[in-house]
Amino acid sequence: MAASSYTARNLSVLEGLEAVRKRPGMYIGSTDSRGLMHCLWEIIDNSVDEALAGFGQSIEIILYKDGSVEVRDDGRGVPTDIEPRTGLSGVEVVYTKLHAGGKFGGGSYAASGGLHGVGASVVNALSSRLDVQVDRGGKTYQMSFKHGIPGTFDDGRTPKPDSPFTESKKDNDALVVVGKAKRGVTGTRVRYWADPQIFTPDAKFSYENLAQRARQTSFLIPGLRIAIRDERRLPGTPGEFETHEEVFQHDGGISEFVDYLAHDSSVTDIWRFQGRETFTETVPVLDEKGHSQLTEVERECEVDLALRWGIGYETTVRTFVNIIATPKGGTHQAGFEQGLLKTFRKHISANARKFKVKETEKIEKDDVLAGMTAVLTVRLAEPQFEGQTKEILGTPAVRQIVSKIVSKELAAKLKATARADKQQATTLTEKVVAEMKSRISARVHKETQRRKTALETSSMPAKLVDCRSDNVEHSELFIVEGDSALGTARLARSSTYQALLPIRGKILNVQKASLTDMLANAECAAIIQVIGAGSGRTFDLEGIRYGKIIMMTDADVDGAHIRTLLLTLFYRYMRPLVEAGHVYAAVPPLHRVEIVHRGKPNEMVYTYSERELNELLARLEAEGKNYKEPIQRYKGLGEMDADQLAETTMDPAHRVLRRVRIEDAEAAERSFSLLMGSEVAPRKEFIINGAHKLDETQIDM
Missing domain, CATH: 3.30.230.10 (Ribosomal Protein S5; domain 2)
Structure with missing residues (x-):
């Protein structure tokens, strides 16, 4: 019955920008932060294409507190005269008609980034409000849209998307002259408010992505000045505490x-x-x-x-x-x-x-x-x-x-x-x-060291305390700091699947050293040999001998330094190991609090930071519970007995592990180069710039 009632009346024909609002994913991919950024790229790319064609030298992007964004440029300005086929002004054509623009062979752009012609009109359709101002021919023109429909807003001092709106009744009625432009001055300013009915509530403009794209573009168009101003004061952004502005300009190009x-x-x-x-x-x-x-x-x-x-x-x-x-x-x-x-x-x-x-x-x-x-x-x-x-x-x-x-x-x-x-x-x-x-040598002499019998492990370093299991997925290698920690860890481990490799203090800083120096270093060579997958270009993830590589160092500055040196080694010469999520950092406790119970055994509670300790003590005081003084503070892994180390740091049922990931390889590379590289000046500048954030009371004298 339902099939027989299917007639032409059941077909939908979406006119103009209605299709964009009905199916936004077809045009911008998604309605989350990625789609929101895609819309911004469309507007920015119009300004960039003007600069690429040699008609603009400056682009400014402003992220406002009210969630709107504005893009300004000093290009030729969107045409304001009448387009003969439609009878509409160039501004209305560009911002309301799909597949319309100056990049389809009309001679305006010899080479351009935006070739699909849906950019500005799609952004307009998905905005609760869009205002465009054009400086051209000594005049400043303005046109406003609501959900892609041209008209005028009755604003007070501040433009708002929910201001009273009057739809334009006639063609070109909405394009008005609002002022005079200086002689020879041209350009376009577009400000829009993304429609909250289209985009998800958590959709936000990413300052990092915006800055990365702006930096890249400034390299590709020498002399182009791109300024970004963030007025949102969002937590976790550079402008969290004050308006943040950054300028990108690179005259040297690529x-x-x-x-x-x-x-x-x-x-x-x-x-x-x-x-x-x-x-x-x-x-x-x-x-x-x-x-x-x-x-x-x-x-x-x-x-x-x-x-x-x-x-x-x-x-x-x-x-x-x-x-x-x-x-x-x-x-x-x-x-x-x-x-x-x-x-x-x-x-x-x-x-x-x-x-x-x-x-x-x-x-x-x-x-x-x-x-x-x-x-x-x-x-x-x-x-x-x-x-x-x-x-x-x-x-x-x-x-x-x-x-x-x-x-x-x-x-x-x-x-x-x-x-x-x-x-x-x-x-x-x-x-x-x-x-x-x-490469030839590696192929001929490649070591495929798989752990099957005790005889096969005889070629491993003598200090390796191996495990009995040959199941790579469930085996773990703990890289421990010093022989004292090794002694305790040997008693605390499960010998079935947990192996131990001690290192002497701080290994070689491979960010400064050459490949030859790294391979000649005993500690680095031992780590590479024990992991069993090679290094550098010949690294083969399939060859690893352990599913988890766990750095177990003391919870102090030296421990953090050793961890950084190990991470530098992994990142530089065994990067697939990190990218695949096989590298972890153990999190040993800092304090042990013994809570006194009457008639019952005392309870041991471990805390992992000063804040956690203070919160625990405050809670015990509020509940009227007593604890033994002094509170034990662990300065190193060697101070724990085997049971404590097993319970807090090595037993999978109770321990905390931090998986090391590379979300942004370039940022990680820059951090390693800054903190571990051979150039001292950038590191000195970093320390000086961050000195004001140091709390002198926290320095361990």
Whole structure:
């Protein structure tokens, strides 16, 4: 019966922006914080495209207390004249019509980031209010919208989304002149309030994401000034206690970007390769009658590359098309890697005797990429992307163009006769050859040490106290500080699945040391050998011998320092171990309080911070309970007996473990470089800037 009643009356036709409000996820992905940020990117990208086209030098983003956000730029300003097909002003077309804009081949933008034409109108539809002001032709125009509908708000002193609203009755009635603009001054200001009926209550603008995107954009468009002002005073943000403002401007472009991304000591200077080539492409073009015809057009592709090699093995490559990030690469990245590999193979083959390379030894892509930091940007009109997310460039001709330019420029660098360039080229080639030999050696001599019998563990370090289980998933390795803690931990552990490895005090700081120094260090070598999965590029997560690696150090400053040194080792040379969540920090107690009971055994309660201790004592006092004085404070693991250590720190039924995760690898890398790196000046500045936060009464004299 229900099926037979299905007629044309049951079909819905959504007009204009109604579809966006009905199905917002189709346009912005989600209605949480990610969708909220997506809307902001759409407005910012319009301003960025103006700067990219050479018509703006400044963008300002303001996060207001009332939840609204404003984006200002000094571009040409949204057109205010009448668009002939619709009979509407340019402002109304841009903010109310889907798939309308200046980026569809109208000659306004040679290369642009926003190509889909739904940005501003979608943001308008999903806003409870949007105000746009345009400076153009000596006048300041204003137009307001409610849920995408043009009209006017009857505001008092402060604009609000719930102010009385009058819908516009006639076309272009809502675009009004509100003032005069100085001669020659142009620009656009957009302020909007996201609709709480669309977005989830916990949706918030992320200052960190905004700053990261602004920084990246300022690198990609040299000279562009992007200012962010946060007036929200939200907890956990830089502007928690006062209005926070940050300005991003980098005149050096992607060379500065590479310098910002690279943290290891350099093997080469930052090299800059640039070039442009033309190519032909067959695309559908509309004729005068609106019919689509395949037409061969000539395009120009501009390539800009900055790169350098460091002493490490990590590879950082960022690729962009018209300043759109392409995290999954595409034809431009494939061409870049192809050009690098082809050039190095040719150079090393021609100098095989000098670098002692055999005919059977062949350079691979990973050997060249090891330790490299690079930023690659290409600019071209109407790039083809694979998928709506624009994460992969698909234009085929770009691959050969990038490969050709990279090969030509890199070959010139490797063959340079200037003393400094020649020395860097030799050092770099030696590094690439060393990476190749290391890879071949690792493959041939790779140790697959799996624990099955007592005989097989004989090659392990003598100080390892191993466990009996060969179940990797349920076994645990405790890295303990010193022999005194080892003695107690040996009695406290479950020998079935808990292994112990003692280390002597503070291990080598691998952030400063070279790979050779790290492997020569007894403590580092023992940790790598016991974990059993190798290190660096040859690290194999499948080879680990324990499911949990637990750092068990004293709850004091030295213990925290040792923990940091261990984390630096894991992060630099065994990063997949951390990323997969196999690394933990044990949390030993700081105090033991013995609560006195009449007629019953006394109760032992452990606390893990001064605050927790004070709260416990206050509660006992309120309940009229007594406790023994003095309260025991543990200065180290060695002060506990085996039962106490087992109960508080090692027994899975009672212990607390902190899993070490890398939510933001770049932030972690910068922190390690700042706190553990070879450059003293940034660390000194960090200490000086944070000195006012130190409570002198907390210093252990």
